Amino acid sequence: LRRLLVFSIFAFSAAASLDLRSLSSIYTPPKCAFRQSCLFMMDEFRFEMCACPNGTRCNGKFSTVHQGTRYNFCSDPELAECSSGDLSVTIEGLQTTLHCSCSKPLIERKVTAFTAYYPPMLATNPAKAHPVSPKMTKLMKYWRYRSAKYQQRGECARMRRKQKQSVRCQSKDDLC
Numbered sequence: 001l002r003r004l005l006v007f008s009i010f011a012f013s014a015a016a017s018l019d020l021r022s023l024s025s026i027y028t029p030p031k032c033a034f035r036q037s038c039l040f041m042m043d044e045f046r047f048e049m050c051a052c053p054n055g056t057r058c059n060g061k062f063s064t065v066h067q068g069t070r071y072n073f074c075s076d077p078e079l080a081e082c083s084s085g086d087l088s089v090t091i092e093g094l095q096t097t098l099h100c101s102c103s104k105p106l107i108e109r110k111v112t113a114f115t116a117y118y119p120p121m122l123a124t125n126p127a128k129a130h131p132v133s134p135k136m137t138k139l140m141k142y143w144r145y146r147s148a149k150y151q152q153r154g155e156c157a158r159m160r161r162k163q164k165q166s167v168r169c170q171s172k173d174d175l176c
Contacts, residue, residue: 030095032058035079037071037096049094066101 032038032050038058039048052058052074062073066089082088082100090097 032074033097034075035073035077035098037098038074039072040096041070041072042068047094049096064098064101066098071096071098 029049029051031053036050038050038052039046041047048058054074056074058072058074060072062076064071064073064077064079077098079098079101081103086100088098088100088102090099
């Protein structure tokens, strides 16, 4: 019984390692662009996000430390020093691209750009749509009314909030 248990544990671990190897051979990471980090290490974790274009492995030959994180590149990134207002790092998902490095008197300020993807919506003719029960039609009308009502309340609250924020931003000299 003990031998059977040891054999089953060994067989399970061998199958699990085989599955992980086959998954890594199926997934091919995207090719790294110029100045795009192929590997970065943070808090003793290793994140390899893209493959080098020339087929070599990403190693620590071309690396830089930026704001406490070590970034490795496929080739020499040739990072210049940033001036005030320059874009230093771009992060898209997990892909990190360094454009320049911040010198000592400058600090990084996070700028977030929201790019939302909205799938195309198709409008259907009500005559061709599925028939809806009168009870469901009444419920849908109620929800449209309720959402419009709360949207109107939200706009009023946002206007009040903006007015409060503009008052808080005044200097002491401008107050009466």
